[in-house]
Amino acid sequence: MCGFVGVAHLMNCENREGLVRRLKRSSEMISHRGPDDSDEWVCEEGRAGLGFRRLSIRDLSVAGRQPMTSKCGRYVIAFNGEIYNHEELRSALEAEDAVDWLGHSDTETLLVGISRWGLRRVLEFLDGMFAIALWDKKLKKMSLLRDRFGEKPLYYVYQNQVLYFASEIKALPELGVSLGQIDREALITFFRLRYIPAPGSIYTNVKKLKAGEILELTDDLHSDIYWDGFSQAQLSNSVDYKGTRNNALNEIDELLNSLVQRRLASDAPLGTFLSGGIDSSLVTALAQSQKNASISSYTIRFEDERFNEADEAQAIARYLGTDHTEMTVTEQDALNLVDRIPQVYDEPFADPSQLPTMLLCQLAKKHVTVALSGDGGDEMFAGYSRYLKILQNFQGKKSFGGSRVLSKALAELPWGELDLAMGVFRKRPSRYGAKIRKGLMKSCARSLGEISQHHTSFWRDAIPVKGVSNTENWDYERAWPLDSLKMSELGDLKSLMVSDSLVYLPEDLMVKVDRASMATSLEVRTPFLNQDLAKLCWSFPAEWHANSQDGLKCLLREILYKYVPRQLVDRPKKGFDVPLRDWLRNDLKEWGQALVYSPSDGVEPLLDMKMIQRAWSEHQKGANREGDLWPALMLLSWSSYHCS
Structure with missing residues (x-):
């Protein structure tokens, strides 16, 4: 697990010494991703260069140093991530011809495989998380690529026939590139989703690779998808699973036992995140079953019992025999951490669980360098409670029918005036009119995907960006990068599962985990994110994943019963949420109020601050607006840090 930066010219070359200095300054900006070692490489003519920061996990010797050049001398690689099946790749290569290995790093395995088979064939073989930069000296070609589920990030700027790239945005300016202005379209998307999906970013000049994408600089800049999740889901769904339940x-x-076993390979101390939920409990159980000694497990305890699963996690840890550690999170902990968020997340990012995730990573890093997590289980095995609500809503809409035109006309009535009047009468803010409008807009939805966006989107009344029309406010699918009508070919439940796997998982959950973990120099591995497991899950009948009798995530739950007693895991899902509603009225109130009423000049001209201030005031008076306020506060905090 590491970080890298780089530059590649389409035609020209530059002074090698100057480029080395820029690469070094740039990579120092992401030293947290790799505090153990650093190095730079520039080709002889000064046309391309790579800078690298290393977090030593496998092959701690100099044989694992990067940037690494292939034995044949043709390829140079900078690689961030882990290839979990690289020993199998080594065996396959050795079966063809003997290899004189210099060490046992997966980076060396990748280079030998690419030299022998070519990049595309090697990619088909890989089980791993990765972002890769590969320079081909013979073809004068730079290739950038990102793993199938977007676990590892890679940002780039292409200006004046020069490609600049880095693991995090903060490293790009040191390469001598302009990030551009704040992107208004990205702002609109951010307020709707609370994150900015690839390929966009908060800056006009900066793009990010999509999961499963290859970017190549040869005669020009070309993009290709080597892993198309939707096509894979279509194929899996079209072939009936041949076996029984x-x-x-x-x-x-x-398969999960095999995936966990691969992810336990480490030359550094290793543990697991254990929330007490199905996913993390199963990962911990499988990891412990494959270890002779007690594995370390870590959890967060909330003072607010509505959000606390620490007792359940402790009971599971006790049953499995792990070496368990927990940390109690208070409002003061959140206050102490909240100012660091813009530094950790280079773009505005507003998943509230980023706070406990950062604290959990800090806790684990005190003891281990690698942690296994249960991320991806909800997407692969239908674990979100909103799925049932969305499906009920969609089925009700289809059976009821009704007129989109009438619903839209009614939705455009001044429901905000009703809320103002009711607020005066009740002497506290009303959201009754907003709820009526929300219901009417759901009735206007044309697809399951659009209804899903009504359930998961924020700022449903109006987006607080200046100049946004009613049409833009109510176009819920505008921010969603998938074609919902096309996704519906998978069936209702699988459409929701696959959509989350292709967007919410890589662009929200993996961003949250990568930045939080890398800020503390901790590597997080996710056994559920594997292409073979995904294709298997997409091949099952939808009713095996969720049904009225067995509920959600019934396949995974049944497997967990083999390892943990039923009574320890049969309870309602809480998720990794925080008591944000109360925090914004107490310890985080002063922090939030300063941002809302004294915004920085960087982003304030683009925003309707009166709308945000009204939401803040309503929340303080009893209306629950924390879902809308958190992205506004994260944006304002980010602007204060990056645009001042």
Whole structure:
């Protein structure tokens, strides 16, 4: 697990010494991603260069140093991530011809594989998380690529026939590139989703690679997708699973055991995140079953019992025999951490669980360098409670019918005036009119995907960006990068699962985990994120994943019963939420109020601050607006840090 930066010219070359200095300054900006070692490489003619920061996990010797040049001398690689099956790749290469290995790093394995088979064939083989920069000396070609589920990030700018790239945005300016202005379209998307999906970013000049994408600079800049999740889901869905449900359970169990075993390989101390939920409990159980000694497990305890699962996590840890550590999170902990968020997340990012995730990573890093997590289980096995609500809403809409035109006309009535009047009468803010409008707009939805966006989007009344029309306010799919009508070919439940796997998972959850963990120089591995497991899950009948009798995530739950007693895990899902509603009225109130009423000049001209201030005031008076306020506060905090 590491970080890298780089430059590649389409035609020209530059002074090698000057480029080395820029690469060094740039990579120092992401030293937290790799505090153990650093190095720079520039080709002889000064046409391309790479800078690298290393977090030593496998092959701690100099044989694992990067940037690394292939034995044949043709390729140079900078690689951030882990290839979990690289020993299998080594065996396959050795079966063809003997290899004189210099060490046992997965980076060396990648280079030998690319030299022998070519990049595309090697990619088909890989089980891993990765962002890669590969320079081909013979073809004078730079290739950038990102793993299938977007676990590792890679940003780039292409200006004046020069490609600049880095693991984090903060490293790009030191390469001598302009980030550009704040992108208004990205702002609109951010307020709707609370994150900015690839390929966009908060800056007009900066793009990020999509999950499963290759970017190549040869005669020009070309983009290609080597892993198309939707096409893979279509293919898996079209081929009926041949076995029984029991066959499926055994196949999942066997595959997950193998995936966990691969992710336990480490030359550094390793543990697991254990929230007490199904996903992390199963990962911890499988990890512990494969270790002779007690594995370390870590959890967060909230003082507010509505959000606390620490007792359940402790009971599971006790049953499994892990070496368990927990940390109690208070409002003061959140206050102490909140000012660091803009530094950790270079773009505005507003998933509230970023706070406990950062604290959990800090806790784990005191003891281990690698942690296994349960991320991805909800997407692969239908674990979100909103799925049932969305499906009920969609089925009700189809059976009821009704007129979109009438619903839209009614939605455009001044429901905000009703809220103002009711607020005066009740002597506290009203959101009754807003709820009526929300229901009417759901009735206007044309697809399951659009209804899903009504359930998960924010700022439903109006987006607080200047100049946004009513049409833009109510176009919920504008911020969603998938074609919902096309996704519906997968069936209702699988459409929701695959959509989350392709957007919410890589662009929200993996961003949250990568930045929080790398800020503390901790590597997080996710056994559920594997292409074979995804294709298997997408091949099952939808009713195996969720049904009225067994509920949500019934396949994974049944497998967990083999390892942990039923009574320890049969309870309602809480998720990794925080008591944000109360925090914004107490310890975080002064911090939030300063941002709302004294915004920085960087972003304030683009925003309707009166709308944000009204939401803040309503929240303080009893209306629950924390879902809308958190992205506004994260944007304002980011602007204060980056645009001052």
